[in-house]
Amino acid sequence: xxxxxxxxxxxxxxxxxxxxxxxxxxxxxxxxxxxxxxxxxxxxxxxxxxxxxxxxxxxxxxxxxxxxxxxxxxxxxxxxxxxxxxxxxxxxxxxxxxxxxxxxxxxxxxxxxxxxxxxxxxxxxxxxxxxxxxxxxxxxxxxxxxxxxxxxxxxxxxxxxxxxxxxxxxxxxxxxxxxxxxxxxxxxxxxxxxxxxxxxxxxxxxxxxxxxxxxxxxxxxxxxxxxxxxxxxxxxxxxxxxxxxxxxxxxxxxxxxxxxxxxxxxxxxxxxxxxxxxxxxxxxxxxxxxxxxxxxxxxxxxxxxxxxxxxxxxxxxxxxxxxxxxxxxxxxxxxxxxxxxxxxxxxxxxxxxxxxxxxxxxxxxxxxxxxxxxxxxxxxxxxxxxxxxxxxxxxxxxxxxxxxxxxxxxxxxxxxxxxxxxxxxxxxxxxxxxxxxxxxxxxxxxxxxxxxxxxxxxxxxxxxxxxxxxxxxxxxxxxxxxxxxxxxxxxxxxxxxxxxxxxxxxxxxxxxxxxxxxxxxxxxxx
Amino acid sequence: xxxxxxxxxxxxxxxxxxxxxxxxxxxxxxxxxxxxxxxxxxxxxxxxxxxxxxxxxxxxxxxxxxxxxxxxxxxxxxxxxxxxxxxxxxxxxxxxxxxxxxxxxxxxxxxxxxxxxxxxxxxxxxxxxxxxxxxxxxxxxxxxxxxxxxxxxxxxxxxxxxxxxxxxxxxxxxxxxxxxxxxxxxxxxxxxxxxxxxxxxxxxxxxxxxxxxxxxxxxxxxxxxxxxxxxxxxxxxxxxxxxxxxxxxxxxxxxxxxxxxxxxxxxxxxxxxxxxxxxxxxxxxxxxxxxxxxxxxxxxxxxxxxxxxxxxxxxxxxxxxxxxx
Numbered sequence: 001x002x003x004x005x006x007x008x009x010x011x012x013x014x015x016x017x018x019x020x021x022x023x024x025x026x027x028x029x030x031x032x033x034x035x036x037x038x039x040x041x042x043x044x045x046x047x048x049x050x051x052x053x054x055x056x057x058x059x060x061x062x063x064x065x066x067x068x069x070x071x072x073x074x075x076x077x078x079x080x081x082x083x084x085x086x087x088x089x090x091x092x093x094x095x096x097x098x099x100x101x102x103x104x105x106x107x108x109x110x111x112x113x114x115x116x117x118x119x120x121x122x123x124x125x126x127x128x129x130x131x132x133x134x135x136x137x138x139x140x141x142x143x144x145x146x147x148x149x150x151x152x153x154x155x156x157x158x159x160x161x162x163x164x165x166x167x168x169x170x171x172x173x174x175x176x177x178x179x180x181x182x183x184x185x186x187x188x189x190x191x192x193x194x195x196x197x198x199x200x201x202x203x204x205x206x207x208x209x210x211x212x213x214x215x216x217x218x219x220x221x222x223x224x225x226x227x228x229x230x231x232x233x234x235x236x237x238x239x240x241x242x243x244x245x246x247x248x249x250x251x252x253x254x255x256x257x258x259x260x261x262x263x264x265x266x267x268x269x270x271x272x273x274x275x276x277x278x279x280x281x282x283x284x285x286x287x288x289x290x291x292x293x294x295x296x297x298x299x300x301x302x303x304x305x306x307x308x309x310x311x312x313x314x315x316x317x318x319x320x321x322x323x324x325x326x327x328x329x330x331x332x333x334x335x336x337x338x339x340x341x342x343x344x345x346x347x348x349x350x351x352x353x354x355x356x357x358x359x360x361x362x363x364x365x366x367x368x369x370x371x372x373x374x375x376x377x378x379x380x381x382x383x384x385x386x387x388x389x390x391x392x393x394x395x396x397x398x399x400x401x402x403x404x405x406x407x408x409x410x411x412x413x414x415x416x417x418x419x420x421x422x423x424x425x426x427x428x429x430x431x432x433x434x435x436x437x438x439x440x441x442x443x444x445x446x447x448x449x450x451x452x453x454x455x456x457x458x459x460x461x462x463x464x465x466x467x468x469x470x471x472x473x474x475x476x477x478x479x480x481x482x483x484x485x486x487x488x489x490x491x492x493x494x495x496x497x498x499x500x501x502x503x504x505x506x507x508x509x510x511x512x513x514x515x516x517x518x519x520x521x522x523x524x525x526x
Numbered sequence: 527x528x529x530x531x532x533x534x535x536x537x538x539x540x541x542x543x544x545x546x547x548x549x550x551x552x553x554x555x556x557x558x559x560x561x562x563x564x565x566x567x568x569x570x571x572x573x574x575x576x577x578x579x580x581x582x583x584x585x586x587x588x589x590x591x592x593x594x595x596x597x598x599x600x601x602x603x604x605x606x607x608x609x610x611x612x613x614x615x616x617x618x619x620x621x622x623x624x625x626x627x628x629x630x631x632x633x634x635x636x637x638x639x640x641x642x643x644x645x646x647x648x649x650x651x652x653x654x655x656x657x658x659x660x661x662x663x664x665x666x667x668x669x670x671x672x673x674x675x676x677x678x679x680x681x682x683x684x685x686x687x688x689x690x691x692x693x694x695x696x697x698x699x700x701x702x703x704x705x706x707x708x709x710x711x712x713x714x715x716x717x718x719x720x721x722x723x724x725x726x727x728x729x730x731x732x733x734x735x736x737x738x739x740x741x742x743x744x745x746x747x748x749x750x751x752x753x754x755x756x757x758x759x760x761x762x763x764x765x766x767x768x769x770x771x772x773x774x775x776x777x778x779x780x781x782x783x784x785x786x787x788x789x790x791x792x793x794x795x796x797x798x799x800x801x802x803x804x805x806x807x808x809x810x811x812x813x814x815x816x817x818x819x820x821x822x823x824x825x826x827x828x829x830x831x832x833x834x835x836x837x838x839x840x841x842x843x844x845x846x847x848x849x850x851x
Contacts, residue, residue: 034609036609113575177609177610197615223690226793227794229674230689230794237681239688400562401558402557402558405561410577422566425567449566
């Protein structure tokens with residue numbers, strides 16, 4: 001009898017637990033394609049995997065770097081040696097303990113061939129195990145931003161990888177399926193219970209997480225819903241609790257519904273226009289024998305002929321932050337010192353005339369139409385605005401798969417005038433200066449995404465200094481100096497930072513991080 | 527008969543080879559797969575290495591030959607996006623698509639025949655006119671619009687039915703999953719099946735109606751009436767039976783297109799089938815999935831046509847004679 005009562009009590013206890021279990025249903029336009037954390041370096045994938053994996057560092061709600069698997073660290077020898085003190089009593093999801101060996105293993109794996117995250121750690125950085133919970137990183141030259149991207153360098157278990165034949169990262173060109181792309185073994189707040197790629201992924205809370213639990217979620221059901229109308233309908237009908245993104249045109253409808261609202265905020269990605277300033281003759285233009293974009297007056301004219309406020313108002317429905325810089329204001333201390341040039345089509349026309357184009361000219365423009373928020377419409381607006389100063393733009397709006405194949409380096413930078421978006425992976429200006437403003441050279445990664453080939457040796461010199469300067473104040477002033485040069489030369493036309501827009505059910509509270517990472521360990525569902 | 531079958535199978539192989547070739551030529555124009563596989567700040571050296579290891583630098587004819595050779599061994603490679611074998615991905619998604627397609631086809635057949643018979647027998651009733659109007663809507667409105675309208679009415683406003691997904695599924699055997707055995711699975715099936723089947727339903731309804739009207743005018747129906755048979759025996763035992771042959775032909779042939787055109791319905795309802803997998807593959811230039819899917823759809827059409835041809839032979843002895851030749 002007693003046993004029966006106990007069994008009944010246990011059953012009751014179990015049933016109340018399951019009745020209280022909180023399930024959060026989350027839909028994103030993007031898939032969680034591979035669970036291997038070194039396969040695809042892309043924000044959405046990194047955020048998904050950030051629910052199960054952790055780095056030595058983490059980023060707070062305001063993107064501040066905070067300790068995670070490393071409890072603390074010291075910067076020694078003028079930023080040439082970093083010492084990391086690892087957190088003790090951390091367990092991987094399979095129950096094995098986390099130690100320095102796992103850090104050393106992950107440092108090798110993330111730099112191995114096939115990893116898409118090789119740039120997370122400099123090639124020549126040496127990882128030295130001091131003891132089980134202390135790791136030294138030796139660098140040949142100082143690197144003050146070594147850990148800037150370590151929040152998404154996820155630490156994997158050495159033992160688990162070796163046991164499952166997953167020591168090598170799953171490369172993009174894999175020809176055999178890998179264990180690590182279908183299974184996980186992280187240290188993070190959630191474990192993956194089941195994963196059907198492209199269909200559904202179920203996360204269960206990790207009760208042994210070392211961190212204090214801020215969320216009250218026991219289970220997350222993630223579904224990729226690529227179709228925007230379906231995603232919004234699922235939120236409005238209450239079938240999912242969180243969606244990302246909400247298309248800008250649907251925001252009023254979501255906000256006026258009774259069970260959901262939109263969390264909006266400025267994103268870190270800067271949308272900008274770029275010019276081909278390297279060829280002697282543009283590929284797509286009626287100007288022959290010379291390249292109008294080599295003339296700073298033409299680039300200046302384009303900068304003041306485009307009405308960023310109008311784009312914000314009519315194309316972005318108010319949801320953008322017009323930008324004067326190629327980096328989001330929150331990522332650079334002195335961004336307030338840079339002002340948008342005044343919109344002035346008359347002055348622009350005069351500049352064009354001075355440059356020798358009183359009647360304007362004709363130029364082709366490349367634009368993706370499925371990559372950024374309303375990218376195709378932004379380009380159409382730009383075409384209209386430039387028509388007012390006599391420049392006839394032949395717009396080629398195309399799907400991203402075709403667009404990137406044409407304009408990026410493997411395609412031979414086949415563009416004269418283009419729209420692109422950029423978030424510095426390090427959240428730091430050095431990345432913007434190096435990748436978008438660096439002089440291109442055949443065998444160097446410098447300027448690889450500088451599609452127009454802007455080049456100023458002085459900017460390159462400053463960029464190199466910025467990389468190794470460990471004094472934050474001095475560093476910021478160097479960055480400011482570099483941006484002063486690039487903006488005075490009108491290297492690009494920065495347009496705006498687009499807005500984040502997450503759809504969230506009214507009974508869910510969620511913190512929004514400006515890099516568009518939906519971190520569900522900050523979610524609270526009533 | 528055997529010679530006929532062998533000839534048809536050889537022809538089918540030719541058709542499949544042509545489909546593959548056309549598909550391969552199209553892949554040249556969908557864009558570059560590598561940029562969809564790695565982050566945008568990936569070093570170019572790494573990108574070049576991936577391109578080389580995927581064999582994308584080889585001439586098209588070499589890539590095509592390699593694909594055909596592998597396809598003959600039932601190897602379709604590894605999906606660029608998911609890093610999983612394509613055959614496995616398609617097999618996982620196939621039950622969802624087939625269940626949806628057969629439900630839609632069943633719905634189209636049953637409802638279409640009933641509506642067709644009714645509107646032929648009671649040509650002037652109000653309901654028959656309503657059916658006519660519905661059939662016009664079904665023929666003229668595009669699938670995605672019907673799907674979105676149904677979602678907004680039944681999922682968002684009324685909240686009766688789910689707007690997306692398959693609901694709970696039950697695993698049967700080693701790889702088949704079914705939504706037929708759970709209530710959420712069945713509820714999830716309603717809207718997408720109606721959306722997908724609506725066009726076929728209106729087609730069948732109009733076909734049945736016109737065939738019925740014709741048959742009802744024939745002499746043997748008049749004779750049956752003269753014999754004093756009940757209206758039910760005449761309408762269903764004689765008239766309907768004779769209208770069904772073209773209906774079954776159409777329905778059979780349309781099954782292939784229901785499976786193939788499930789792409790749009792699956793996308794609107796986020797139905798985890800092969801169609802949405804294909805659409806995502808197109809967006810991400812996932813060539814192995816696109817190639818395997820197109821070949822598979824080609825195969826389905828070829829098989830259905832073959833079966834229909836053989837069935838004709840069974841039904842119509844005159845055709846059997848030509849087959850022998």
